[in-house]
Amino acid sequence: MRTCRVGLVGAGGVAQRHARVLSGFADVELIGVVDVTEAAAAELAGAHRARSYGDIGQLLDARPDAVYVCVPPFAHGPIEEAVVTAGIPMFVEKPLAVELPTAERIAGLVAERGLLTAVGHHWRYLHAVTRARELLVGRAARLVSGAWLDRVPPVPWWSRRERSGGPMVEQAVHVLDLIRLLAGEVTEVTAYGDGVAPPVDGADVDSVTVAALRFAGGAVGTLGATCVLDWKHRAGVEIVADGLALELAEDALTVRDADGQRRFEADPDGARVAVDRAFIDAVRGVGDDVRVPYAEALRTHRLAVAVAESARTGRTVRLTAGATRTAPVGAARDA
Known part of the structure; x- marks a missing residue:
């Protein structure tokens, strides 16, 4: 062809x-x-x-x-x-x-x-992401912290849960995909939404969501997302491994280890x-x-949906590798 x-x-x-x-x-x-x-x-x-x-x-x-x-x-x-x-x-x-x-x-x-x-x-095509993966070879992630701190996008469907899936599904899924790539699969999610919709007509999504994540490899982490700002403030992930700290955003990777701190520029347009x-x-x-490919994106989508489900239902959600759906565990948390 x-x-x-x-x-x-x-x-x-x-x-x-x-x-x-x-x-x-x-x-x-x-x-x-x-x-x-x-x-x-x-x-x-x-x-x-x-x-x-x-x-x-x-x-x-x-x-x-x-x-x-x-x-x-x-x-x-x-x-x-x-x-x-x-x-x-x-x-x-x-x-x-x-x-x-x-x-x-x-x-x-x-x-x-x-x-x-x-x-x-x-984001997987960022050279900075490739560099981060290289630095993590032989070093298991121990602590993961992701964030998507932004505004409400200027499209009418975004602030309605049944139209967008909510911020974790529609926006923070980029960060969740990086988290999976760099730290491995998440096995359990407990999330909370603030229950306050952004000041947009018809909105019913949470303005703030935070999730606690447990990983198959033993790491633990968090992910926070908000749409209460008037600008995109930050989107990315920080990972701590033994003797190594990485801060990765769409525009740069910052590395701190025994050799000191250094910064690698990224090229989001190139990606x-x-x-x-x-x-x-x-x-x-x-x-x-x-x-x-679609099958790999589905794994990230399962994780995003699990976070949204936990925040909505008040239940911890366990993800089973290879399963076609997430499974709530435990009793609902007190409101």
């Missing part, structure tokens, strides 16, 4: 970013865009000399080599089912869904077809390009660097 013909589902901000990146690749042709808002699809398609289509069926009839699914959390499911049924390689933006059953169902279909997939956890480049190369058969 000399040119990869790509169809795009969604025309929002994330879809626009992917369209810009893909249009910059000499071996990619963006052939079509679908969105529930036809005017948005037409505008994005026109900006990249593509065609707008009325629905996913029409886009698939154009026989793309790959499809990008860049839709809000509540819209996942039917689109992926159609793409998988057509047997077309698929890139899905996070989160995989609002809840777990939809993602589990899609993962099963993907596995049955043996389909090439990728999910947009672009956003790299995640697309890796997927296109895999579709074309000239590369094999997809770091987060």
Whole structure:
């Protein structure tokens, strides 16, 4: 395959970013865009000399080599089912869904077809993340502290739990994915929400959530998230191992060990390009660097849903490796 013909589902901000990146690749042709808002699809398609289509069926009839699914959390499911049924390689933006059953169902279909997939956890393509993993070789994580301290994103669906899944599922999932990558699998979650919705019409998500995490390898940790600010303050993770402290954000890695402190700059824009480049190369058969296929993203999604479930129900949630669902344990905590 000399040119990869790509169809795009969604025309929002994330879809626009992917369209810009893909249009910059000499071996990619963006052939079509679908969105529930036809005017948005037409505008994005026109900006990249593509065609707008009325629905996913029409886009698939154009026989793309790959499809990008860049839709809000509540819209996942039917689109992926159609793409998988057509047997077309698929890139899905996070989160995989609002809840777990939809993602589990899609993962099963993907596995049955043996389909090439990728999910947009672009932080895994940061050179700083690679460096952090190298530094942790032979040193088990002992203490983990993650955070996503931000504002309410300017989209109407985000502050409604049934539309976004909540901050842990929609935003902090990036940090949870890093936590899994660097510190290993989480086996137990106990989370608390503050029960106070942000001052947005119709909002019902918690403004603040904190979770305690227990890891299979023996580490313990926390993750805090909030949307009460007017700016994005911090997003990242700190990891302490024997004789080593790492602080990793999207823009840099700070390392402290016996040799002192040093800082490694990161390139988030480069990572956003790299995640697309890796997927296109895999579709074309000239590369094999997809770091987060759908099945791997599902593991992170299970963790995010477990945190949200614990905060919502007041119960500790245990995650079993390889299980298709999380299992609450113990009695509900006092309100």
